[in-house]
Every structure is written in structure tokens, then in C-alpha cells.
Amino acid sequence: MSNAAAFLGQPAHENHIVQFYENEDFLSDTVGHFIAAGIAAGEPIIIIATPEHRAQFTQRLQERGIDVDAVRASGQLSLLDARETLATFMVGDMPDWSRFKAAIGAVIEKGRQGREGRVRAYGEMVDVLWRDGNPKAAIALEELWNDIGKIHSFSLLCAYVMGNFYKEADGEHFHEICRTHTHVIPAESFTRLESTEDRSREVSLLQQRARALENEIERRQALEQALRTALDERRRAEAELRDFVENAVYGLHWVDRDGIIRWANKSEMELLGYSRDEYIGHHISEFHADPEVIVDILKRLTSDETLHDYEARLRCKDGSTRHVQISSNVYWRDGEFVHTRCFTRDITEQKRADDARRQSEALLAESLAREQQARQEAERTVRFNEMFAGILGHDLRNPLGAISTGAHYLLRMSAGEKVHKTALRIVSSTERMTRMVDQLLDFTRIRVGDGIALRRERIGLADLCGRVREEIEAGHPERAVKVDCVGSSAGEWDSDRLLQVLSNLVGNAVHHGSGDRPVTIDIDGRGDGDVVVVVHNDGVVPPDVLPVLFEPFRGTAKHLGLGLYITQQIVLAHGGTIEVASTAQEGTTFRVRLPRR
Amino acid sequence: VSNRPLVLLVEDFEDARELAAEYLRDSGFEVATAGDGAEAIARAAELAPALIILDLVLPIVDGWEAIRRLREDSQTRLIPIIVTSGNKSDDDRRRCAELGCVGYLQKPCPPATLVAKIREALHD
Numbered sequence: 217m218s219n220a221a222a223f224l225g226q227p228a229h230e231n232h233i234v235q236f237y238e239n240e241d242f243l244s245d246t247v248g249h250f251i252a253a254g255i256a257a258g259e260p261i262i263i264i265a266t267p268e269h270r271a272q273f274t275q276r277l278q279e280r281g282i283d284v285d286a287v288r289a290s291g292q293l294s295l296l297d298a299r300e301t302l303a304t305f306m307v308g309d310m311p312d313w314s315r316f317k318a319a320i321g322a323v324i325e326k327g328r329q330g331r332e333g334r335v336r337a338y339g340e341m342v343d344v345l346w347r348d349g350n351p352k353a354a355i356a357l358e359e360l361w362n363d364i365g366k367i368h369s370f371s372l373l374c375a376y377v378m379g380n381f382y383k384e385a386d387g388e389h390f391h392e393i394c395r396t397h398t399h400v401i402p403a404e405s406f407t408r409l410e411s412t413e414d415r416s417r418e419v420s421l422l423q424q425r426a427r428a429l430e431n432e433i434e435r436r437q438a439l440e441q442a443l444r445t446a447l448d449e450r451r452r453a454e455a456e457l458r459d460f461v462e463n464a465v466y467g468l469h470w471v472d473r474d475g476i477i478r479w480a481n482k483s484e485m486e487l488l489g490y491s492r493d494e495y496i497g498h499h500i501s502e503f504h505a506d507p508e509v510i511v512d513i514l515k516r517l518t519s520d521e522t523l524h525d526y527e528a529r530l531r532c533k534d535g536s537t538r539h540v541q542i543s544s545n546v547y548w549r550d551g552e553f554v555h556t557r558c559f560t561r562d563i564t565e566q567k568r569a570d571d572a573r574r575q576s577e578a579l580l581a582e583s584l585a586r587e588q589q590a591r592q593e594a595e596r597t598v599r600f601n602e603m604f605a606g607i608l609g610h611d612l613r614n615p616l617g618a619i620s621t622g623a624h625y626l627l628r629m630s631a632g633e634k635v636h637k638t639a640l641r642i643v644s645s646t647e648r649m650t651r652m653v654d655q656l657l658d659f660t661r662i663r664v665g666d667g668i669a670l671r672r673e674r675i676g677l678a679d680l681c682g683r684v685r686e687e688i689e690a691g692h693p694e695r696a697v698k699v700d701c702v703g704s705s706a707g708e709w710d711s712d713r714l715l716q717v718l719s720n721l722v723g724n725a726v727h728h729g730s731g732d733r734p735v736t737i738d739i740d741g742r743g744d745g746d747v748v749v750v751v752h753n754d755g756v757v758p759p760d761v762l763p764v765l766f767e768p769f770r771g772t773a774k775h776l777g778l779g780l781y782i783t784q785q786i787v788l789a790h791g792g793t794i795e796v797a798s799t800a801q802e803g804t805t806f807r808v809r810l811p812r813r
Numbered sequence: 814v815s816n817r818p819l820v821l822l823v824e825d826f827e828d829a830r831e832l833a834a835e836y837l838r839d840s841g842f843e844v845a846t847a848g849d850g851a852e853a854i855a856r857a858a859e860l861a862p863a864l865i866i867l868d869l870v871l872p873i874v875d876g877w878e879a880i881r882r883l884r885e886d887s888q889t890r891l892i893p894i895i896v897t898s899g900n901k902s903d904d905d906r907r908r909c910a911e912l913g914c915v916g917y918l919q920k921p922c923p924p925a926t927l928v929a930k931i932r933e934a935l936h937d
Binding site for chain 1: 826828829832833835836839899900901903904920921922923924925
């Protein structure tokens with residue numbers, strides 16, 4: 217017989233023993249031994265157990281040759297149900313001392329009636345409470361047993377299945393249970409060992425296992441902490457991703473193969489003003505303003521096409537319409553259309569700005585066109601006027617020719633001095649008028665026609681200047697014109713046109729000069745590329761006239777004011793330049809530069 | 814038969830035509846006149862003048878067409894032609910030279926210049 221069995225056969229008064237066990241057979245054997253010893257000693261016995269255990273204990277007692285029914289009938293053995301007895305003193309989740317004392321005290325007194333010695337009791341109400349997940353009540357009940365032990369003399373055996381304490385957190389409660397008992401008997405794996413040596417080995421093994429388990433627990437706790445941290449990190453990442461998706465600048469949604477919206481982010485619903493229920497679960501076409509557009513979009517997506525910036529109009533809850541660009545493709549799984557991945561970009565403001573820009577561009581274009589039309593109209597008018605002047609000038613030549621011929625004819629007749637003088641004036645006037653008509657026609661050719669055509673031939677500027685001097689001096693014998701030339705004055709120019717230029721410049725110089733000094737013509741032909749002609753007199757061009765000297769129609773009633781304009785155009789047609797400088801001290805100088813070819 | 818050369822003066826502007834005709838007669842020429850191109854061609858064929866003074870801008874048949882027809886007709890193709898024109902055009906001047914005209918005078922032309930040109934042409 218083991219020490220534990222010997223001890224349980226003869227427990228002392230007020231012993232409060234706890235037996236841990238691993239299997240039911242061991243418990244039945246232990247309790248059977250404990251009760252059988254009590255019956256043999258004539259002690260009152262109380263068993264408070266579950267129906268299954270009561271049956272097992274009864275069987276064990278009968279196997280030992282005890283007539284259980286007779287013992288019960290004699291009142292020595294009381295068999296009580298654990299749950300029913302608990303119900304008599306539990307208040308809420310906890311045992312109540314007064315009720316416990318009354319209920320258990322009554323049972324003890326009843327068992328004791330007419331018998332000597334201690335009461336021997338076995339109880340598993342604490343085990344029931346423990347199994348029910350109420351360890352606090354179990355420990356409190358153990359304390360109540362200790363308290364009632366001070367009132368009634370009895371020895372009590374409790375039993376706990378080791379399966380109650382397999383969790384690491386049960387350590388503290390296990391300790392409490394040990395504390396509340398006067399004797400602790402280990403479970404059968406230890407109790408059954410006979411020799412001290414075997415028990416020492418078992419203790420050593422248990423110590424090693426305990427340490428290994430503690431280490432394992434620590435390792436697992438660290439692992440659990442790491443997992444928990446990783447899980448937290450993942451939750452945070454998921455929350456960030458969710459925030460990103462929900463609040464993205466783009467509206468996002470999924471549409472299934474039937475066109476039903478399966479998911480949409482917050483941005484998209486806010487853009488259109490719908491709640492989740494008003495949007496998700498509905499057909500996407502309900503929100504498109506143009507039915508043919510969504511039909512086309514779904515057709516393309518079903519054909520596995522990817523859409524980029526596909527323009528559409530979506531209907532908002534408030535009845536307004538938003539212009540959007542849709543980019544989308546389909547998420548396929550095992551060849552099955554799962555849902556679209558649709559990005560919606562609101563371009564309403566951009567569209568409005570574009571429309572406004574287009575409108576203002578159209579207005580601008582219209583006003584430009586109007587302005588252009590007006591300008592063309594004005595140009596046509598100017599052109600018409602210039603052409604009219606040209607035609608008029610041309611047509612004036614015939615009557616002018618007739619007048620000139622008539623005047624010359626009169627001059628030839630011997631018709632008296634008065635007729636002669638008059639005829640001279642007519643001739644002079646027709647010459648002036650002829651020059652004016654020539655200028656008008658030149659002007660028309662420059663402005664309306666192809667410009668001044670040149671008939672280039674090899675000529676010398678010095679010769680031309682000599683001819684001009686002769687003409688001027690013939691007309692104005694009182695005026696002197698001085699020509700100087702250095703270098704070669706030869707070049708390929710239009711002689712008639714350059715004669716026109718020189719006659720104009722020298723004629724002006726004579727007309728506007730003082731007459732005290734000669735008009736000078738200096739030809740500088742020393743350069744290889746150019747010949748420069750400088751015409752100078754002592755007259756002064758008024759400063760306000762100087763900047764506009766070459767502009768047409770600056771003339772007075774007597775002159776058209778085209779002479780210098782045409783002169784400049786002839787020089788430009790030759791690829792040359794003409795400049796003027798005029799001061800009171802230096803007089804007036806025209807400088808003409810002509811490329812030799 | 815006069816030994817004064819016969820000049821056919823073709824000009825549609827009557828005043829100019831008649832004054833010029835008078836001046837030329839006074840300068841020693843026989844003068845016949847025509848007021849349009851068709852008449853000019855007919856009179857040239859009829860009269861065989863020593864020289865024709867021809868305006869370019871004429872009614873019915875213009876000066877250019879008249880020159881072409883005069884040059885085609887064997888009777889008239891050798892008659893010297895002096896062209897008078899209101900256009901100061903180098904192209905016209907060049908074209909007239911190419912068609913064999915002996916002179917190109919721009920209107921209004923001093924009558925003395927015209928007379929000098931006629932004499933120069935007849936002496937050549």
C-alpha cells in the first residue's frame with residue numbers, strides 16, 4: 217500500500233485533503249478506498265458527487281464486498297448530488313456562507329446522529345464549479361469548507377482532475393487550491409511510484425519538464441508578441457490602404473459581369489452625392505447620362521480591352537451631370553470575369569474651362585475675321601482709289617497730249633507776242649501736269665502693281681549727273697550745279713530711273729537752296745561694291761518734316777508730294793539706300809548708296 | 814503727186830488726232846488719219862503710207878492686233894510703225910521693238926519730238 221493510500225485510510229480530524237487525478241478509474245479507486253475505510257471504521261460518510269461518479273463509487277464499494285444499499289439505509293452513508301447541493305447555497309456566481317453553513321451543517325449533523333467519531337466526507341462541488349469556468353467560486357468554496365471545519369469535526373477529501381490546470385494561467389489558481397488544503401496528494405502518475413528513488417527521479421523529471429515548459433512558454437509568448445505586433449502592423453497598413461482607397465482623388469468602383477456595382481469608394485459616392493445603398497447593388501447604367509456610352513464601355517471591357525480616359529457623363533443625385541474620364545479594365549480569375557477596376561476622374565471644371573476657352577476663341581476668331589474683313593475692305597478701297605488715280609492719270613495723257621500739241625502748234629504760228637506768251641505758259645503747265653501724271657502712275661505701280669521694274673544697263677553715274685546739271689542749268693541759268701567724282705562711277709542700273717532720282721534730288725536742291733552757293737553733286741566711286749552720290753545745298757528741311765520726308769502725299773496744293781517717295785522706291789529697287797540730314801549750319805544733304813549691281 | 818511723205822496717224826481721241834495731224838502737215842507731211850484699229854488696217858492697205866503712227870489703246874481692234882495684222886499682210890508688212898502709248902511700260906517698249914516697230918513714244922509727247930522721230934525713221 218502506498219503512503220497516500222495509507223494516509224487516506226486514516227485521515228486525522230479536520231484534515232482537508234485534495235487529490236489530483238488524471239483518469240476516472242484512479243479517482244474511483246481512491247475515493248472507493250477512502251469511503252470503504254470510513255465504513256469499516258463505523259464513521260459517518262457523506263459523498264457529494266456527480267451522478268456518474270456516484271455510480272462509479274457505488275460500484276467500487278460493491279466490488280469491495282460492501283452492501284451499499286444497507287449502509288445507506290443505516291444512515292451511515294449519505295450520497296448527495298453535487299449540482300443540487302450547490303444550488304442550495306449559491307447566490308449568483310458565488311457561494312454564500314450562511315446558506316452553505318446551514319446546508320452543509322445540516323448534512324453533517326444528520327450523518328453524525330448516533331455515531332461516534334469524525335465525519336468522513338468526499339466532495340466535488342469545487343470541481344464542478346471549476347469545470348463550469350468559475351475558479352473564483354471554487355476557491356471561495358474551499359475556504360468555506362475550511363471555515364465550517366472549525367465548527368464541525370470532519371475530514372474532507374476533494375478531487376480535481378488535472379485537466380483543469382493545463383493552461384499556464386491556471387498556475388495561480390492551482391497554487392490557491394493547494395494553499396486552501398491541509399494535504400495535497402499528487403496525481404496517480406506520481407502517487408503510484410513506490411520507492412523514494414523513483415519519486416525523486418519523477419520529481420527531477422517534472423522539474424526539468426517544468427523548466428523546459430517555462431522556457432517554451434517564454435519563447436511562445438515572445439513569438440505571440442511578435443505575431444501580435446506583425447498583426448497590428450498589418451492592420452495599420454490595411455487601415456492606411458483603406459483610407460487611401462476610400463479618400464483617393466479618383467472615384468473607384470467595381471462592376472460585376474452583369475453591370476452591377478459591387479463596391480465603390482467614398483470619393484466616388486461623394487462626387488455623385490449618393491449614399492452606399494443608393495449606389496452599390498445598382499446597375500451602373502442607372503448613373504450614366506448617355507446610355508450608348510455605358511453600353512460601349514461594358515462591351516469593350518468584356519472583350520478584355522483596357523480603357524484610358526474614356527469620356528462619359530454621370531448623373532448626380534441632385535440631377536446635375538458631371539463630366540468624367542474613365543480608365544478601367546477587368547480582373548479575371550481562372551478565365552472568369554470577377555469585376556472591373558474602374559478609375560473615375562472628374563473633369564467637369566476642366567470641361568467648363570475648355571468650353572469657355574473655346575467660346576472665347578470662337579468670339580476672338582469672329583472678331584478677328586470681322587477685323588480682317590474690315591481691313592480687306594479698307595485695303596480694297598485704298599487699292600481702288602490708287603487704281604482709280606492710276607487710270608485717271610493714264611486717261612489724262614490723251615487730252616494733255618492734245619493740249620501740248622496745240623500749244624506747240626500755236627508757238628510755231630506767228631500769232632503775236634500775247635499768243636506766244638500764253639502758248640509758253642500752256643506748254644509749261646502741261647509739262648508740270650505731265651510730271652504729276654507720271655508720278656501718280658509710278659505711285660500706282662509701286663502700290664498696286666509689281667513695283668518698279670528696272671531695265672539695267674551698264675552706265676556711268678558721272679554722265680547722268682552731267683546730263684542733270686545741263687538740264688537744270690538750261691532751265692535755271694542763274695544757278696550753279698557742281699559735279700565732282702572720285703573713283704569709278706560705273707554700274708548696272710536703269711538709266712531713265714536714276715535720271716529721275718537725280719533730277720528730283722538736284723531739282724529740289726536748286727528749288728530750296730538759297731542761290732548764293734552752288735548745289736554740289738559728289739560721286740564717290742572708290743569702293744568696289746557701291747557708288748555713293750551726295751547731293752548738298754544750303755537749304756534747311758524743317759525738323760518736323762524731316763522724319764516724314766520720304767512719305768507719299770506730303771505735298772502742298774501745287775505738288776503731289778510723291779517725288780521723294782518715288783525716288784526712295786527707285787533706290788530701294790536697285791538694292792540701295794537713301795538718307796537725309798539737315799541742319800541750319802550744315803545745310804541739307806541727301807546721301808544715296810547704290811550697289812554696282 | 815506730192816513728194817511729201819504720207820503719214821497715217823491712228824488715234825482714237827479726236828482732239829489729239831486732229832491737232833497732231835495739223836502739226837504734222839505744218840511740218841511737211843501728208844497726213845491721213847484713222848480713229849480705230851480696223852480703220853487703220855484698211856487705210857494702210859488702201860493708201861500704202863510711208864509710215865504709221867499708231868496708238869496702242871484703240872477701239873474695235875487694239876494696237877497690238879493691228880500691228881500683227883499689218884505685219885501679216887504683204888502689202889503693209891514693210892511700213893515702219895511708231896507706237897504712241899499712255900503707258901510708261903518697259904515691257905510694252907520691248908514688245909514693240911520685237912514686233913519690228915521703229916519707235917515707242919510715251920504720251921504726252923512734244924510734237925517736235927514726234928516729228929524728229931518720224932524724220933529719223935524715214936531717213937533710215
